[in-house]
Amino acid sequence: MSNVLELCGVSYEYSPKTPFATAALRGVDLAFREGGITGVIGHTGSGKSTLVQMLNGLLRPTEGRVLLRGRDIWEKPKEITGVRFRVGLVMQYPEHQLFDATVSADIGFGPRNMGLSPEEIEARVREAAAFVGIGEELFEKSPFDLSGGQRRRVAIAGVIAMRPEVLILDEPSAGLDPRGRREILTGLWEYGKKSGTTVILVSHSMEDMAHYCDDVVVMNNGSVYMTGSVSEVFSRAEELEAIGLDVPEVAKIAARLRRRGIPLSGDLYTVESVKEALLRALRGEAES
């Protein structure tokens, strides 16, 4: 599978050449594969948010290149707006940026800016709203009359309506209760799988990574600390713990049972996978 986005030796410094200069990214080499759902995880200040702002040209690397389908996005700086339509970024707490009078007008803001016809805008609004579970009965309501979770989904739909090739979400479930978190993340997972869009998800939660991502990038101190499939990354629990990150609780339980000789195999980092492995072991079924 080909890579849609690549970072080659990317560094970034805030307030360069001042006493407040801070290196936020250091020589990052990274590739995001087409159609995958990749989680980016790390502590506050690890460089996650700076990294994702590099990917759609909101920030320009101090050093290195960002390639979208093999082409440097800064090759023609005047065309950077076009990159932002192709690589959609949903910032943290995106509902704070809602402003239009109605839900449908807000979702249609991006497509209007793209110069699309009214018919095409309407079709995209319906499609995007359906992906995030916003019913058409809400279209004429003010976004400010909706619940927090609904407002978040409207804001995400506004980016999906631009049909980006890559959808990046910075902490899309921050501040939501567990049910709201599950609804948003499940919707995004379904969107990624049905549409084939490459999705990049920034999160603090290892459980969310385990449930919803194919690949994981672990950031630490402005560098890529680890990258690989979810199972590859979670199999390196001790290295994660060395930088203060954790693996899902059930992965720890499964590891303890394995150390005691209980025959559990497979990728065990969700409640469902550990439950099934335990039931198989109790039935004495051979593990593959």
Add this chain to the structure above:
Amino acid sequence: MEELRRVGLDVPQGTALLYELTREGLALPAGLTDVSDCAAALLSLFGEVRDE
């Protein structure tokens, strides 16, 4: 557990795992929240005891 989920809340993964296994008919204590306690309860299903 079901009551908590009905109001949109979550429980620790270990607690959820034991609950799901109980629904499969296994005899496990309810309400354990600590990783070590959950692992010990599961080990007991295999005739093992916890290592301290």
